[in-house]
Amino acid sequence: MRKKIIAGNWKMNKTVSEAVDLASAIKRELADCSAVDVVLCPPFTAVKAVSDVVSETLITVGAQNMSSEENGAYTGEISHSMLKELFVRYVILGHSERREYYKETDFWINKKVKKALEKNLRPILCVGEKLEDREAGNTEKVVEVQVREGLKDVPADAYTELVIAYEPVWAIGTGKTATSEQAQEVHAFIRGIIKDMVGKEAADAVRIQYGGSMKPDNAAELLAQPDIDGGLIGGAALDAKSFAAIVKAAM
Numbered sequence: 388m389r390k391k392i393i394a395g396n397w398k399m400n401k402t403v404s405e406a407v408d409l410a411s412a413i414k415r416e417l418a419d420c421s422a423v424d425v426v427l428c429p430p431f432t433a434v435k436a437v438s439d440v441v442s443e444t445l446i447t448v449g450a451q452n453m454s455s456e457e458n459g460a461y462t463g464e465i466s467h468s469m470l471k472e473l474f475v476r477y478v479i480l481g482h483s484e485r486r487e488y489y490k491e492t493d494f495w496i497n498k499k500v501k502k503a504l505e506k507n508l509r510p511i512l513c514v515g516e517k518l519e520d521r522e523a524g525n526t527e528k529v530v531e532v533q534v535r536e537g538l539k540d541v542p543a544d545a546y547t548e549l550v551i552a553y554e555p556v557w558a559i560g561t562g563k564t565a566t567s568e569q570a571q572e573v574h575a576f577i578r579g580i581i582k583d584m585v586g587k588e589a590a591d592a593v594r595i596q597y598g599g600s601m602k603p604d605n606a607a608e609l610l611a612q613p614d615i616d617g618g619l620i621g622g623a624a625l626d627a628k629s630f631a632a633i634v635k636a637a638m
């Protein structure tokens with residue numbers, strides 16, 4: 388049985404004081420969330436403040452990116468040790484917005500995934516096709532390359548730690564959710580790739596989240612699919628009641 392994981396990706400939203408308010412409201416809504424892993428991913432500037440708010444709860448904190456390097460002359464970057472000191476447990480890597488706007492490639496994403504695992508941070512590796520890929524019938528091809536390259540040389544025993552997020556780019560922030568059938572199909576496909584790469588045990592253990600306009604009114608149906616193990620939530624994670632409703636749908 389894979390424990391469901393619901394993560395809120397706050398993207399470039401919330402100042403420190405706004406983040407404290409949102410995290411505090413989520414904490415009030417989710418006094419008992421032991422049945423689900425709940426992760427809040429604020430912007431870097433608010434990580435410490437959010438960590439402090441949730442410190443005595445089961446809610447954990449994630450970052451939205453991380454450098455593949457240890458330290459040194461990398462202006463604007465944030466390292467694993469900086470995050471770990473702030474009690475960060477998860478790190479989103481390879482989000483489509485970073486692939487698209489900051490030209491992150493599978494090679495660098497793979498370096499980050501391996502660095503995170505080496506340092507006991509749990510990567511949430513994002514993959515997903517663009518609208519033109521889907522329309523051209525290339526969804527599986529695109530997703531397969533992202534999965535194989537992003538997880539290259541990751542050992543089988545790491546799959547209990549890492550999380551994959553399937554986020555069809557055309558569904559992000561558009562209000563167009565993949566149907567539960569469309570999502571399930573790609574999730575099962577991804578699990579099949581993992582089985583081929585590292586075996587059935589790892590494939591059965593790895594958690595695969597869906598992301599892309601997941602909301603309280605579509606969460607239950609998506610989360611009921613056999614290969615959908617949680618959600619990576621953007622817009623709806625910025626509202627405590629909506630986010631809590633999605634977490635409750637996963638219970």
Ligand code: 13P
Nearest residue numbers: 396559560599600621622
């Ligand atoms: P939305 O939920 O706003 O579509 O965003 C999804 C996402 O990109 C989460 O990482």
